[in-house]
Amino acid sequence: MSKHIDTFELYLEPADSQRLANLCGPFDDNIKQLERRLGVEISHRDNHFRIIGQPSGLLATSDILRDLYVETAPVRGTVQDIEPAKVHLAIQQSAALEQDQGVEDDKHTVIKTKRGLIKPRNANQQAYVRAILANDINFGIGPAGTGKTYLAVAAAVDALERQEIRRILLTRPAVEAGEKLGFLPGDLAQKVDPYLRPLYDALFEMLGFEKVEKLLERNVIEVAPLAYMRGRTLNDAFIILDESQNTTPEQMKMFLTRIGFNSKAVITGDITQIDLPRGQRSGLRHAIEVLSEVEEISFTFFNAFDVVRHPVVQRVVQAYEKHELQLEGKQAGKANGNGTHVKVEPDS
Numbered sequence: 406m407s408k409h410i411d412t413f414e415l416y417l418e419p420a421d422s423q424r425l426a427n428l429c430g431p432f433d434d435n436i437k438q439l440e441r442r443l444g445v446e447i448s449h450r451d452n453h454f455r456i457i458g459q460p461s462g463l464l465a466t467s468d469i470l471r472d473l474y475v476e477t478a479p480v481r482g483t484v485q486d487i488e489p490a491k492v493h494l495a496i497q498q499s500a501a502l503e504q505d506q507g508v509e510d511d512k513h514t515v516i517k518t519k520r521g522l523i524k525p526r527n528a529n530q531q532a533y534v535r536a537i538l539a540n541d542i543n544f545g546i547g548p549a550g551t552g553k554t555y556l557a558v559a560a561a562v563d564a565l566e567r568q569e570i571r572r573i574l575l576t577r578p579a580v581e582a583g584e585k586l587g588f589l590p591g592d593l594a595q596k597v598d599p600y601l602r603p604l605y606d607a608l609f610e611m612l613g614f615e616k617v618e619k620l621l622e623r624n625v626i627e628v629a630p631l632a633y634m635r636g637r638t639l640n641d642a643f644i645i646l647d648e649s650q651n652t653t654p655e656q657m658k659m660f661l662t663r664i665g666f667n668s669k670a671v672i673t674g675d676i677t678q679i680d681l682p683r684g685q686r687s688g689l690r691h692a693i694e695v696l697s698e699v700e701e702i703s704f705t706f707f708n709a710f711d712v713v714r715h716p717v718v719q720r721v722v723q724a725y726e727k728h729e730l731q732l733e734g735k736q737a738g739k740a741n742g743n744g745t746h747v748k749v750e751p752d753s
Contacts (some may be wrong), residue, residue: 410458410511411457411458411459411463412455412456412457412463412629413455413456413457413463413464413466413467413574414453414454414455415453415454415455415456415467415470415471416452416454417452417454417470418451418452419476420423420451420452420471421477421484423484423675424474424479424484425449425451425454425474425729427449427477427484427485427486427487428470428473428474428477428487429449429490430487430492431708432499434489434612435473435487435489435492436449437450438489438492438493438496439466439469439470439492439496441469441750442496443462443465443466443469443496444459445457445458445462445466446458446460447466450476454467454470456610459556462711463725465496465499465593467501468580469492469495469496471489471628472495473492473495475493477493479692493636494526497504497527498526498527501581501671509584509677514530514535515533516534516562516563517554517561517566517567518559518562518563519566519611519612519613519616520588523555523556523611525552525556525558526552527711528549529547529706529707529708529711530551530552530711530738530753531703532705533545533552533553533556533707534560534587534683536558536703537556537557537669537671537707539561539625539665539703540701540703541668541669541670541701541702542661542664542669542670542682542701542703542723543557543669543670543671543672543703543704543705543709544558544671544672544673544674544689544692544702544703544704544705545671545674545704545705545707546673546674546676546689546694546704546706546707547675547694547705547706547711548643548675548677548678548707548708549592549652549675549678551707551708551711552707552711553673553674553707554603554604554645554647555607556604556646557609557647557671557673558575558604558607558608558611559607560643560671561573561575561645561671562608562611562612562642564669565625570641570642570643570668571625571641571642571670572624572625572626572627572641572642572643573606573625573626573627573643573644573645574626574627574628574629574639574642574643574644574645575601575608575626575627575628575629575644575645575647576603576629576630576631576633576634576644576645576646576647577601577604577626577630577646577647577648577649577651577658577702578630578631578648578649578652578656579630579631579669582632582637601628602632603647604628604645604647607629608626629658631646631652631656634659634660634663637663638663638665638749639663639664639665639668640665640667640668641668642665642668642669643665643668643670643671644664644668644669644670644671645670645671645672645673646660646670646672646673646727647673647674648673648674649672649673649674649688649689649692650674650675650676650678650679650680650687650688651674651679651680651681651687652687652688652689652692653681653685653686653687653688654687654688654691654692655658655688656688657688657689657691657692658688660672661692672689672692674689676689676693686716686735689734694708695724697729699724700726720733
């Protein structure tokens, strides 16, 4: 049985030849990308576009064309180009909204900052933002470019501006990459500053350079290496641990047990980019195994297509202790030769 095919006629106003050319791209590359990704056929003459395909594809295509055409509007007299990457993001966002229709209105995952609205671009990002809003400890795991850190910083800024928290703490392990930290100039904070630059960049974009500098001076925003977290209890805070794949299991446990009342933590990382010494197990990999069944902790896993001391701390400690006892039991059984052969896999 063939699927239902419809036709949609679209007129883009105003009819500006340069804007229309930029929308379509060189050799109609942008149009071809829309056809290939959305399963439609598009023909056009001047500002008249004819779209043929399934009803859902027609709606998505027409909405994308309208939105992209708006973005071609002249800025200081110069018509704006539409790059293939911008078309790709528009398609991703459209697909996410379509998938989530009838589940939850998109307005629940829009993050508001003084510099504007930050909107998740796909279903996984929407699920991630919902999880951050609903849970005290959240893990965002996946490759670079999936918005894990950016959305976490946005949620922290939003919570600070709504006075739900009193400060933001941004941290990451200072793992050496080819050179020793001791050879870098300055004190320890200055030595690890380059490692924290992505966090600064996100803050500057959302709050502006001057506002961030003032908040840093007042310690409302604190950016520090993970080693500075030891011995602290962090209340009324939004804490982000970035690059968590480069923590050890002991560091991860230390970090998670720093979380105080009215605090929220987001842990981001990519388990395929571990820079720890060979044979040293990643604290992020370990946490996925140990904490997967602990209540009030969420895990959001991103993939290539997608280019929080507090009562929960007790359950974190119990889960780690349970896991450690099980591992010790296996190792003791193997050492005693009690007839049960236990193969203990080396840490990855």
